[in-house]
Amino acid sequence: MMMQNQHLKKYMGKAKRQFCDLFFLTFFISIFPLSLIADDKLKEIERGFDYIVKSELKTTYQTQSFLRQASSNTNLNIHFARLEIALDPNETFLKGSVTKYFIPKENTNTLSIDLHQEMQVDSVKINNQPVGYQHLAHKIEITGSATFPAGITDSVTIWYSGEPPSGGFGSYSREFVDNSPVIWTLSQPFGASNWWPSVNNLANKIDSLDFYISVPEPFKAVSNGLLKEVKPETNGYQTWKWSHRYPIAVYLVAFAVGDYVFFEDTVMLDGKEMPLVHYVYPSSEAGFRTQVDETIALLEFFSDLFGEYPFIDEKYGHVQCGFSGGMEHQTISFMGSYDYQLIAHELAHQWFGNKITCASWSEIWLNEGFATYLAGLAYEFLKPIYRLPYQNFHLQRILSEPDGSVYVYEADNVQRIFNGRLSYSKASFLLHMIRWKIGDEDFFDAIRNYISDPQLAYGFATTDDLKYHFENTSGKSLSLFFENWLYSEGHPQVTLNWHQNESGELTMRFVQKTSHSSVDFFPLKIPVRVFGAGDSIDYVFDTNFPEQVFAENINFSIDSIQLDPDIWLVMEKEVVPDPDIKNNLRANPFRIYPVPANDELNVRFLFSISEPVVMNILDVSGRKVLAHEEQSLILKNTDITLNTDNLSAGVYFLEVISGGESFQKKFVKQ
Ligand SMILES: [Zn+2]
Incomplete structure (x- = not known):
């Protein structure tokens, strides 16, 4: 289905208006080196982005030695899970149970559920009857007692306890803030089974989840979905009962416990009211209150562009944790800081990452490329002064090395999966270049079609699913584009030689080399801005060969020429005036x-x-x-x-x- 982007037009108008207000500043940014003019903006962006990648990398890094690979168990379709845990954040010890209602896809007499070997299994019941099991090599294998027929709902309950293994930035972490303990989880990508018995893969989402967390007063326990009840227990504990009624990938199930200050807003989205909740450290409250106000405008902006907030019947929120970045747990992002870029990035993941999840870690770019790009869109349309510095920051990161593919060929290497330069910066530029290639209208229509595709929504997607929507909406083939930019390595290095003769004719020769041998040539639609007589003219040249010559008649004397002034393309670029260009061409007229x-x-x-x-x-x-x-x-x-x-x-x-x-x-x- 095609949809019109009236909402984009609304923001386009706004962005243009703001561009006008800021005309002088943006004009100078576009013609002078960014480092001279927008240094403070660039620094801000750099700092914000560092936070995101550092945490998304660091928090996963320490888990890789334990469980490097996702579970291969894709036979179970879990349609409901109830997780009940009790803990005192003054200790790392945790005990609990999980009940899963599952439907095997095929007849089986073996159930296999992931749980780290350092955790202890206390007992296992199926349909309320104790059963035998083995807990070996990080897996609980329940065998022999019964056959589970395909398509029939069954249930299993596992009681377990232990000190979940994890380093200071791992899947289960604890720190003291103002002498008060805080515990949080961060399971992406392989850490869920470090702290709860789960089926850790990207093949099935849990359709529905209840999560009950018992903690001593005055601690608050925060998780996915809606808080249904805080129930006092007899021992000075309270049970925080969270309920989530949307499909959720295992790595997005999370909780945090701390002596938080709680505050909330109500946002009106598409005519529906939704709570926007925040749990922050008491000492950070003042600063965060002003920063998180930005969330409302971002929620409205992303809803306008990409359709209704995916968890509108429940909530969105932030909970503060002890790492320096953020993690997009479903309906509740875990935040180390409240930087604008970070708020936008984690919120964007609720659509791209959570509503639609990458179908394998090799295609993490479908999560991180979008989240990074959407933070850029927020700058472009809501804070346009930051747009070019943001683009330039990511561009310079990409160009800082000659190789590496956006597609992750080593899908069990956590550091590679969350490589900031490739899986974030270059991935976001893939989207940006597709937008340049097919135009705003088709680009935003295609993404809306993708995010609302019933085959993909609340499930998983591959690059081919996204490619289908771009191609189907625009009518243009992107096969070569993805081959060059996603699966291969490197980027183009473009030199423009130019000369204007006395009658005004401008001759331009584009020569393209590539930074990596996996691609001989990148076809590029290259924007060119010609400056002179206090004016400028924009051109776009389609280059389809490593060397190409173009001529234009220009009715003013040219001062300078800029390649790709608005930063649409990943390329190294050099502009070299060549007064002898005609003779040089004549001496070497063909290839x-x-x-x-x-x-x-x-x-x-x-x-x-x-x-x-x-x-x-x-x-x-x-x-x-x-x-x-x-x-x-x-x-x-x-x-x-x-x-x-x-x-x-x-x-x-x-x-x-x-x-x-x-x-x-x-x-x-x-
Ligand atoms: Zn992210």
């Missing part, structure tokens, strides 16, 4: 490809030739083995194809004769 040649050799002229052209292929002894003549005008950037099928493999020369001049190029036939 041949492919090299080496196969059954065809293409000859590409870099400027138009009006006189007849003779082309001869000579072998190494100078004997003419092929002759070709062109009588009509050859337009620049067109190809003449010579059939070299009959030539035997070896070294040859192409001789081109025109207007009394002759040029030769050596080539190899395979």
